[in-house]
Amino acid sequence: MNNDRACALCNLDVGTKPFVLHGADRDYQFCCEGCRGIYQMLHDIKDTAVHNDQTENQKQ
């Protein structure tokens, strides 16, 4: 079995556009932003990466 595309929190398939959390040692991927936020809180992971694709339209 290949679990490369399983959500790190709930093990669901993350699909073609996973929510990625960049940890210190490795990247984690999630099926939704909720899973990503929960996992980040539980493990106190600091997301150091800048998400250019999302911040571009929100800032003036």
Ligand SMILES: [Zn+2]
């Ligand atoms: Zn999930």
